[in-house]
Amino acid sequence: MVNNWLNYLQFSSIPPRCVLCGGAGEPALDLCNGCRGDLICIANPCVQCGLPLQGEEPMRCGKCLKYPPYFDRVISSYLYQEPFSTLIQALKFNARLQCSRVISQLMVDQIAHAVEPLPELLIPVPLHVARTRERGFNQALELARDLSRQLKINLDFKSCQRLQQTKAQSGLDAAQRIANLRNAFSLKNPLTARHVAIVDDVMTTGSTVNALARVLKASGVECVEVWAAARTV
Numbered sequence: 001m002v003n004n005w006l007n008y009l010q011f012s013s014i015p016p017r018c019v020l021c022g023g024a025g026e027p028a029l030d031l032c033n034g035c036r037g038d039l040i041c042i043a044n045p046c047v048q049c050g051l052p053l054q055g056e057e058p059m060r061c062g063k064c065l066k067y068p069p070y071f072d073r074v075i076s077s078y079l080y081q082e083p084f085s086t087l088i089q090a091l092k093f094n095a096r097l098q099c100s101r102v103i104s105q106l107m108v109d110q111i112a113h114a115v116e117p118l119p120e121l122l123i124p125v126p127l128h129v130a131r132t133r134e135r136g137f138n139q140a141l142e143l144a145r146d147l148s149r150q151l152k153i154n155l156d157f158k159s160c161q162r163l164q165q166t167k168a169q170s171g172l173d174a175a176q177r178i179a180n181l182r183n184a185f186s187l188k189n190p191l192t193a194r195h196v197a198i199v200d201d202v203m204t205t206g207s208t209v210n211a212l213a214r215v216l217k218a219s220g221v222e223c224v225e226v227w228a229a230a231r232t233v
């Protein structure tokens, strides 16, 4: 009972209120059953990059077979479409803490099913200092903080830096995206963890997290997962 109340206090409003429709939330979750049911899940993701595949067998997509990414697997269960996109927009522009809690709780549900063992360390995708200053916060860090608290995994948002203010990735082709991110990240301190999860809000092509995974692997990390709240296809 005491634990239930602590959970309530930590992770939802009292009483829980749906961040999408304003109706009554599920126990200890600021999302109602109906809105949760409207979120679109990726049924059969590629076991490495998380893109939706035909059929039901767990497998790698053709792109991962041909050009294996540096990360080992992606957990991103929801499509970046309505209504999940509304949650992410709210995370960026208002209702920040409440949305971060809801999104991280949805992520924990998926991670609990998918991952064994859990990583030793969470690294949010860093924003360039100028971008953080402009926005006031880094939404990947907000999510990573909540995930760290819920899953009791250490969080490191200081060792990895975003070096350059990269151009927006949209509108660039695959080769330009890679060039744009070639020197985007660096590690200030070596990591002792050998199993790490990169945390991001939305994964699009995966080139940003792949650039970061490359730096982590080069520094001796053996297994890099990507935990993204949602992904575009």
Ligand SMILES: [Zn+2]
Binding pocket: 018, 019, 020, 021, 022, 023, 031, 032, 033, 034, 035, 036
């Ligand atoms: Zn609702």
Ligand SMILES: [Zn+2]
Binding pocket: 046, 047, 048, 049, 050, 051, 060, 061, 062, 063, 064, 065
């Ligand atoms: Zn793939």
